[in-house]
Amino acid sequence: MENVKGKTPSESAVETRYLIMPHHANPQGTAFGGVIMSWIDIVAGMAAQRHTGCEVVTASIDSLSFKAPIRIGDHVTLRASVNYVSRTSMEVGVQVTRENPYDGKQTRATTAHLTFVALDKNKKPTPVLPIIPETPLEKKRYKNAELRVKSRKELLKQIQENETDNKD
Numbered sequence: 001m002e003n004v005k006g007k008t009p010s011e012s013a014v015e016t017r018y019l020i021m022p023h024h025a026n027p028q029g030t031a032f033g034g035v036i037m038s039w040i041d042i043v044a045g046m047a048a049q050r051h052t053g054c055e056v057v058t059a060s061i062d063s064l065s066f067k068a069p070i071r072i073g074d075h076v077t078l079r080a081s082v083n084y085v086s087r088t089s090m091e092v093g094v095q096v097t098r099e100n101p102y103d104g105k106q107t108r109a110t111t112a113h114l115t116f117v118a119l120d121k122n123k124k125p126t127p128v129l130p131i132i133p134e135t136p137l138e139k140k141r142y143k144n145a146e147l148r149v150k151s152r153k154e155l156l157k158q159i160q161e162n163e164t165d166n167k168d
């Protein structure tokens with residue numbers, strides 16, 4: 001039965017795998033960042049849908065770090081989970097790991113944080129179930145996401161104040 005008080009991150013987490021083919025590559029022969037970004041958006045959106053049971057839209061990509069290149073022939077695993085929920089929006093974190101299929105060596109290749117907004121039947125933002133972090137890792141991700149959300153809102157507020165102050 002569904003937990004009406006909220007859901008844990010593991011209840012909506014999504015994991016998917018791809019094999020990097022030549023048509024995923026850039027002229028340097030490594031995975032094209034735009035392809036990885038689209039996979040990140042898809043897997044993160046699926047986690048947001050599973051958490052909310054609603055239609056969701058990507059509101060922002062808050063951070064994206066390409067830490068290591070991914071080569072043709074590598075296996076890529078994308079893991080997405082909801083880190084934090086505000087009112088109608090939520091942060092989803094995605095980790096991308098590359099794996100050499102011959103020696104099994106795994107390397108963290110990309111990390112991203114995205115904000116999704118849940119929409120009702122009229123395509124208007126609608127409140128989201130709370131997230132219930134359980135494990136130490138989930139609790140750490142929740143706290144870090146909360147810091148990112150608060151600092152993003154504070155920055156936006158300061159920029160808006162600055163624009164109001166400097167209006168001619």
Ligand SMILES: CC(C)(COP(=O)(O)OP(=O)(O)OC[C@H]1O[C@@H](n2cnc3c(N)ncnc32)[C@H](O)[C@@H]1OP(=O)(O)O)[C@@H](O)C(=O)NCCC(=O)NCCS
Pocket residue numbers: 057058059060085086087088089090115117125
């Ligand atoms: C995202 C969207 C639904 C927000 O609509 P809105 O009328 O601005 O809604 P609100 O001002 O009521 O904000 C709703 C929530 O979205 C959040 N939000 C709005 N714009 C945001 C942004 N750029 N980044 C992060 N969060 C954002 C707000 O903080 C708020 O969160 P909260 O309820 O948890 O506090 C709207 O801007 C939209 O439809 N954007 C296009 C989405 C899209 O097409 N994505 C695919 C791009 S290819």
